[in-house]
Amino acid sequence: MLRLLLLTLCAFSSAYNVPSLPSAATPRRAFLASPVALAPFLLPSASLAEVEVPAATTELAFPENWGLSFQFDEDTAKVREHMIVATGMAKGTEKMEPFGKNLKKEMIDYVSYYRRFPAVAGRPSFSTLYTAINVLAGHYTSYGFKYPLPEKRRKRLYQEYAEVEKSLKRGR
Known part of the structure; x- marks a missing residue:
């Protein structure tokens, strides 16, 4: 072999x-x-070329709607949006640490709740977001909440977010 x-x-x-x-x-x-x-x-990945990667910024609108509604599509879209905000944060962004802590809790709650249901766990929108959650949670675990994502990781996450959005629009 x-x-x-x-x-x-x-x-x-x-x-x-x-x-x-x-x-x-x-x-x-x-x-x-x-x-x-x-x-x-x-x-080369064809879908990577299609994804527009915004530059990191210190001026972002922070959401206040933390937590799950236990409606899969709604929760997936909400967690994805919160992750997009976190991915776009640059070093020195105000409230970066509390935002990261809230997001990590929300991501853990999301995965813990939805992976129990085989009908949901098999959906492409769930598995792709789960992958992105692992990347972002791993970054927080390794580097803490005060450090922004490296550009390469940021680019990959934006690609994952675009795939999740496509899956949600298709109803899967």
Whole structure:
């Protein structure tokens, strides 16, 4: 099986003029940093080009409607909107820390409630928002509530938010 994988990677390497596989003496990190290892992740995403990424700002309208209504579409749209505000925050934004704390609680409540229902948990709007929630909650856990998201993460989250919106409009 490993042999087949290596042959496939070598064929891919020669077909696309990507440098050949590193020798066995090369450390694992060097291989993982090579274009061969990164090739599956370097493919452009069509939907990423369609998403307009707003710049981070310190002047945002903060919502006051925290909590769930227990209506899936309404809650999904509300959590998504709150996450968009959080994603757009720049360093030094007023009320950034309390906003982040409220949002993290709302995200946890959302996931905790809706993942129990198989009819909801299988919807693309839920699974995509769940992925975005994991990214944003992970950022808060690692860096705290005072630090803005890096541009690369911000761009990816805006793409996820656009996919959630499309799924909601389709009723899924």
